[in-house]
Amino acid sequence: MIEVNGLTKRYGDATAVKDLTFTVRPGEVTGFLGPNGAGKTTTLRMLLGLVEPTAGTATLRGRSFRDHPRGLRHVGALLDAGDVHGGRTARAHLAMLARSNSIPGARVDQVLQDVGLAGAARRRIGGFSLGMRQRLGIATALLGDPPVLLFDEPLNGLDPEGVLWVRGLFRRLAAEGRTVFVSSHLMTEMEHTADRLVVIGRGQLIAAESLTAFAARSTRLSVTVRTPDTAVLAPLLTAEGAEVVPDGDLLTVTGLAAPRIGELALYHRVPLHELTTLGASLEEAFMELTADSVEYLAGEAR
Numbered sequence: 001m002i003e004v005n006g007l008t009k010r011y012g013d014a015t016a017v018k019d020l021t022f023t024v025r026p027g028e029v030t031g032f033l034g035p036n037g038a039g040k041t042t043t044l045r046m047l048l049g050l051v052e053p054t055a056g057t058a059t060l061r062g063r064s065f066r067d068h069p070r071g072l073r074h075v076g077a078l079l080d081a082g083d084v085h086g087g088r089t090a091r092a093h094l095a096m097l098a099r100s101n102s103i104p105g106a107r108v109d110q111v112l113q114d115v116g117l118a119g120a121a122r123r124r125i126g127g128f129s130l131g132m133r134q135r136l137g138i139a140t141a142l143l144g145d146p147p148v149l150l151f152d153e154p155l156n157g158l159d160p161e162g163v164l165w166v167r168g169l170f171r172r173l174a175a176e177g178r179t180v181f182v183s184s185h186l187m188t189e190m191e192h193t194a195d196r197l198v199v200i201g202r203g204q205l206i207a208a209e210s211l212t213a214f215a216a217r218s219t220r221l222s223v224t225v226r227t228p229d230t231a232v233l234a235p236l237l238t239a240e241g242a243e244v245v246p247d248g249d250l251l252t253v254t255g256l257a258a259p260r261i262g263e264l265a266l267y268h269r270v271p272l273h274e275l276t277t278l279g280a281s282l283e284e285a286f287m288e289l290t291a292d293s294v295e296y297l298a299g300e301a302r
Contacts, residue, residue, distance in 0.1 A: 001025055001179055002047065002148065006056035009042055009203075016042045017203040020056070024181045024198070026147070029174045031194035031211070032183040035290050039203035040183045041079070044152055048077055060148050072101040076141030077150040081133040081157075086126030090117055090136055093125060094143060103144050111139040116165070130157030138166070148179045155186055167193050187283035201290045215285045223258045225251040225265075226274035233270045237261060249273075 002024035009017040017039040024030045034040050045051040047058045049065040060068065060075050068074040084093060094108040112118045115135040120128070125136065134157050141149055151170075155163055170193055174180045181198075184190055190197070190211070197214050199207040207214050226249055227233055234244045234251055242256035253261060258277045265272050 001061060002181060003059045003062075004043070004047070004056070005058075007043065007046060007053055007058050008055040009039075009046060009051060010054045015203055017046070017053075017200075020200065020203065020205055022198045022205060022208040024179055025196075026177050026179040027174055028195040029170045029180045029182060029193055030196045030198060031190040032181060032198050032200075033185075033187075033190065033286060033290075034200040034206075036185075037202075038200045038290075040200065041152060042203075043200070044077070044079060044150055044183060047150065048075070048079070050079075070101045070103075070144070072097060072140075072144035072146065073103065074144070074146050075148045075150065076144060076146040077152075078134075078137040078141045078154055079150075079152045081130070081137040084125050084133070084136070087124060089122050089124055090128075090139075091121040093136070094139060097140060097143060101144055107143060107145070111142045114142065115139040131159060131162055134158055135162070138169070147177075148181075149173060150181050150183075152183045153185065154182065155184065155189060163189065187286055191282040199286070199290065201292070206289060211282065214289075215282050217285060217289060221254070221257075222278045223253045223256065223261055224274060224276045224278060225253055225261060225272065227251070227265070227270055227272050229270045232268065233265060236264050236268060236270075240264065 005021050007017055007020040020043065032040055042051060046053050047060065047065065065071060065075060090112065091108060094111065095105065098105055098108050112121050115138050117132065117135050117139065120132065125133065128136065134154060138154060141151065154166055158166065167189065170180050170182060182194065194211050196210050197207060199214065225233065228249055230246050230249060230251055234246055237244050237253055237256055240256055240260065243254045245252040258275050262272065262275055
């Protein structure tokens with residue numbers, strides 16, 4: 001389990017993380033989302049003892065990372081796949097980490113096989129592609145077979161096969177009862193992978209809840225209406241303040257709930273063949289709920 005309580009980090013007058021509190025539980029994949037500059041990486045670095053908090057605590061299995069002897073056996077992490085010695089081979093890199101963490105040497109070959117790098121074990125890391133470095137970073141996180149795993153943008157540089165593999169890996173790790181915490185800007189992948197979300201903006205907590213509950217908080221719900229009388233129903237809905245997009249016998253309606261649409265159709269004797277409420281996508285909910293937390297907004301080209 002990961003527990004963050006009142007976590008704060010200030011750099012002079014700037015506050016990167018402010019009074020952050022949340023829990024990441026084992027047995028689930030928890031996504032960590034936020035706009036650029038929201039404080040996600042700073043939070044992960046505080047969890048790993050790489051940055052000292054100004055206030056608050058961040059614990060892994062009830063203890064700070066620095067209090068875990070042989071850290072890789074307790075917590076595995078991928079923060080920056082490029083932060084490795086390019087002159088070492090993949091196997092030498094992992095073997096060095098295994099020795100320093102009292103991890104059996106046989107584990108090195110096992111994780112290289114698991115991440116698909118067995119054939120590149122004796123190649124120097126400096127010649128690796130970004131995707132290969134990502135796989136090596138994941139192998140490093142898995143090396144100590146830890147119960148807690150942290151990943152920062154683990155899908156960077158991976159091809160579609162690699163993305164599917166990582167998705168399945170995270171699911172398997174969570175199913176084994178591990179705590180899996182994944183920071184990513186790829187909403188589609190979080191939609192396919194995460195069970196729960198921790199969402200922050202400007203260093204503060206916006207939400208800590210299930211993916212379904214977060215998406216449901218969006219006000220951008222739409223209703224699909226199928227009727228042979230779109231020409232009759234559409235203006236009725238528009239008059240009620242709804243936005244209506246016609247497509248053949250289908251109407252996509254926003255700004256009006258399904259029960260009211262049904263009432264109007266019944267009153268005006270318009271037959272309905274379908275009336276379905278559609279929730280917002282994770283990306284739509286994220287954009288809406290973090291709109292006030294975006295640090296850099298792109299404008300139209302002039």
